[in-house]
Amino acid sequence: MKNVVGLIVNPVAGMGGSVGLKGTDGETYKKALELGAQPVTPKRTKDCLSRIERKDDITLFVAPGKMGEEYAEAFDTPFTVIGAVGEETSAEDTKRIAAEMVSRGVGLLIFVGGDGTARDIYDAIDSQVPVVAVPSGVKIFSSVFAVSARAAAEMVDAFVEGTDVTEEEVLDIDEEAFREDRLASRLYGYLLVPNVRSFLQPGKAASNVSISSVESKKEIAAYIVEEIDRETLYLLGPGTTLEAIAAEMEVPKTLLGIDAVFGGELVGTDLNEKGILGLLERYDERKIIVTPIGGNGFIFGRGSKQFTPEVIRQVGRENIVVVGTRDKVGRLDCLRVDTGDFELDELLCGYMEVVVGYKEGMMVKVRC
Amino acid sequence: MRETIKLNMNEVPYLPPREVIKAAQKGLAKLNRYADPEDLGRLRGLLADYSGVPEEHVVLSPGSDILLREVIHTFSKGRKVIIVSPSFFSTVQAAKQFATKLVSLRLSPPEFDFDLNLLMDELQEPCLVIIDNPNNPTGKILLDRQAVEAIIESTDTLLVVDEAYYEFSGVTFADMVHDHPNLAVTRTMDKAFSLAGARIGYVIAGEAFRDTFSSFYAFLPQPSLYAAIEALNHPDYVRRNVQRVVEERERVWRTLNELAVHVCQSTTNFLVVNTEIPDIVKRLRDIGILILDLSNQLPSGFVRVSIGTGEENDAFIAGYMKIRAAYLNGMQMNAGFRG
Secondary structure, eight states, X not given: OOEEEXXXXXXXXXXXXXXXXXXXXXXXXXXXXXXXXXXXXXHHHHHHHHTOSOGGGEEXXXXXXXXXXXXXXXXXXXXXXXXXXXXXXXXXXXXXXXXXXXXXTXXXXXXXXXXXXXXXXXXXXXXXXXXXXXXXXXXXXXXXXXXXXXXXXXXXXXXXXTOOEEEEEEEEEOHHHHHTTOOOEEEEEEEEEESOGGGBOOOOOOOOOSHXXXXXXXXXXXXHHHTOOTTXXXXXXXXXXXXXXXXXXXXXXXXXXXXXXXXXXXXXXXXXXXXXXXXXXXXXXXXXXXXXXXXXXXXXXXXXTTSOHHHHHHHOGGGEXXXXXXXXXXXXXXXXXXXXXXXXXXXXXXXXXXXXXXXEEEEEEEEO | OOOOEEOSSOOOSSOOOHHHHHHHHHHHTTTTSOOOHHHHHHHHHHHHHHHTSOGGGEEEESSHHHHHHHHHXXXXXXXXXXXXXXXXXXXXXXXXXXXXXXXXXXXXXXXXXXXXXXHHXXXXXXXXXXXXXXXXXXXXXXXXXXXXXXXHTSTTEEEEEEOTTHHHHOOOOGGGTTTOTTEEEEEESSSTTSOTTTOOEEEEEOHHHHHHHHTOOOOOOHHHHHHXXXXXXXXXXXXXXXXXXHHHHHHHHHHHHHTTOEEOOOSSSEEEEEOOSTTHHHHHHXXXXXXXXXXXXSOTTEEEEEOOOHHHHHHHHHHHHHHHHHHHHHHHHHHTOOO
16 A cells, blocks of 8 residues: 655745845745745755655655645656645645645655744644655754755655654744844654654754853864964854854854954854855955854754855865864764755765864764 | 672673682782882783783883873874774873874764774874774774774874773784884773773883883782783683673674664674663663763763673663663653554
8 A cells, every 4th residue: 555645845944044034934034035035945845856766655645836736746656736825825834734634644744844844744743643854944953854855755765665753853943033143942842753863863952051161162262263364254154162263353243143254354244145155256265164053963054054055165165164162073973064955065075174172173074 | 789780881790710819819918018020020021922022012000091191191292193083081081181283083973984094184294193993982993904004104103002902802903013113002901801900001012102111110009910910820711701701792782683772883892882762871870780871972872881791781681671662652652653
């Protein structure tokens, strides 16, 4: 008997990333559109669907239009459209269609989106059926998500082959607080996922605020600032380690945004992709300084989507400086990238040195 | 009340032979005296024979961790220190304390592979490389002879190989020390000799290290010294120890594997388990079984379990599976799915 698999896409998820909006919850996606953001879910959805190998063992139910139907062709097999939606879609559509799919016998639900979408799915179906979560949002801190669209496809295959399921966390960060540079997250609930641990992203670990961690960040900051070249543009990613570096440079820093420093002066605050590309045109020497997300190790593709593939390519792999405290880096399997551009991801793979203290580095594998 | 089962320190669970214990007792009768240099010389000679190296290469110490610390302290000046991560805790601590420039080469789970090319790329300046082989805590052999040769042929590189678990792995580079002045091998009698309480360590040092160690003179405790000499006169028990531990290790590994527990293969007297159960260390401690939490060096979920006696290992397996069943049962109750 075939497995009935549902597909729900949040068409606006991830649009805020490249324009620096840190999310598209509520009405923010309209602002993202005004700022010229392009949808990112179509590519993610197609990447996932086209890589599922056990198509013949699946009966596909999809949400209407851009919430699923439009991408179902990539699946290359008949499908059934469930529910109806208007021109503008909303969280309520996600919840309603998810519930309807489950009531009509879906055994596995694929959804494409970010933490907000995961929250909606949880509200609608709780633990009634397992899910495969394809990462496409700006904020993807929940461990429920696959590490990439490719990994999500393999999880679907694993489910069809009969793998068991496990519980993973749904977290959410308050977008209002996030935009105001405050990090406020909470555990929202649990969803069931196929138990393929290596394909799941570890959840974001709580920031370590112990004294040693504070000291460790100061050590890193002292070393980075000692090595600073005043003729180079520095793009500082989000996070408290970068905040410590900015403090050592004596410039202000948005905790969750991307800021730029040149010659000891702040030349850009809370930049979006357009702003970064503008600066890259003006400065010949440039470096990106980023810190991995605690717990899952992402340096690109989560949390700091303003570092788009175009930005990363222009700066170049050799000009990426990764920093992180010993404790944080020691607890990671590896560093991870998921920029949405597979070629770039593969280019970023291999080993990178992470500055973990004063004149102290750790060579860590980057995986995609 | 049942005695605590200690599977957290990589000790061998069997006592040394009676002769060795008696020798230690003989040492107690001389507690008011420092060790006799002649006795120290005898031990040095016996260790040289045991290791198949000339005596002048052997330096004694109360514990190999002290030697590693001394090596890092002395030879890190003007050199980049390179270690692997995770690694023996004392090495990591000393490297962090003394190195002016430190690079850790990450061994990433689940394979924990060591990338020799990555290390070779780092050897472009004077370096001190310290690698535990087999690695603690992964239990994996990281170096072979070819790799050691490549490293020690690099310009101005000193290599220290920590062979604390050599008797279990059977892999050693001690015989290379005589021809390679920039190689040193550290060892211990704590493990395979069942002498953790005696704390006898030694380094088989190449020429480049020996000048420094010529002034490193360890007065070992009398009971330890006498026990170590007697132990080396009866090395058969070491082979029996190793055989029993390896058989038990393989049995525990097979059993856990059959029970679908993620456990890494090992060439030592311990295993690394990757568990989904939160607080497993505490939960086992609550039922009297001690294992080591590795969350300070590896992602959460990794723990290290030493191989104990058959009974102790059975108790661990039973305790672990009981805790796991309760945990999974609780998960299923919460999920209310697929009942």
